[in-house]
Amino acid sequence: MSDVFEEHRNLLFAVAYRMLGTAADAEDAVQDAWLRWSAADRSDVQDPKAYLVRITTNVALDRLRSARAQRETYIGPWLPEPMLTSPDVAAEGAELAESVSMAMLVVLETLSPLERAVFVLKEVFGYPYAEIARALDRTETSVRQLGTRARKHVEARRPRFEAGGAERRAATERFLDAVVGGDINRLMETLAPDVTLWTDGGGKVRAPRKIVHGADLIARFFAGIVDRPYEGVDPGDWLLRRVEINGGPAVVVSGPDGPISVISATVGDDGRVRDIQLVANPDKLRAIAEGRTLPM
Known part of the structure; x- marks a missing residue:
């Protein structure tokens, strides 16, 4: 049985x-x-x-x-x-x-x-x-x-893709590189003008409670968060790890006690990022902390 x-x-x-x-x-x-x-x-x-x-x-x-x-x-x-x-x-x-x-x-x-x-x-x-x-x-x-x-x-x-999977993956990697590097100019180059940022903190951690729209606002958001502590963890103590999340490239940001956020993105048919997903609700980081892999 x-x-x-x-x-x-x-x-x-x-x-x-x-x-x-x-x-x-x-x-x-x-x-x-x-x-x-x-x-x-x-x-x-x-x-x-x-x-x-x-x-x-x-x-x-x-x-x-x-x-x-x-x-x-x-x-x-x-x-x-x-x-x-x-x-x-x-x-x-x-x-x-x-x-x-x-x-x-x-x-x-x-x-x-x-x-x-x-x-x-x-x-x-x-x-x-x-x-x-x-x-x-x-x-x-x-x-x-x-x-x-x-x-x-x-x-x-659903997103429309004219570019192939390898091209979309490369575009996502460029975006993640720019986020990790805190380079606002490189970041702006990767974003579609009407890009949206979804941030899920669940009311438990600091995160925008509305969807953020527009490349300029989102680039400034990311440039700002790399310069100050998040949930009591100084940026100098962050561990940034490149991983595969839900079938695509992503970054896990961890502190001494485990993951504090996961950043992923969706690329449009022009090769630019059209949607960004940032999950910081600690209840939704347990599978990542445990290293669980999604069976397909």
């Missing part, structure tokens, strides 16, 4: 994380799925993998409905919890890497819970509509409608 569950644990976590956007919630959903699996009568279960995905999806749906109410009162912008990913993720496929990118998870947050479930199962994991309908206890027609709505919604909001 436990062997079967463990065989599929990584898949279940991958589904739950894309549904919920945080490692903590995804792990709780997987644990709830284990409890239901343990208590269920499995004598008629012919496909344990499909059965477990069904349980996990419905647990995640329940948790997502509750989480959406809490996120409506969240202090400042809400961002997903960043997780380390293998450098091989991008090589395995651009679509796979994009499905866990910070930008994509932000877009998925705008879907209804059912739309998100259908999109994740269909577009990311390739489940047929008939199987998704059984998992969600819906008709196949209604699930197809949900899938069509979700896909159109995501397509309208």
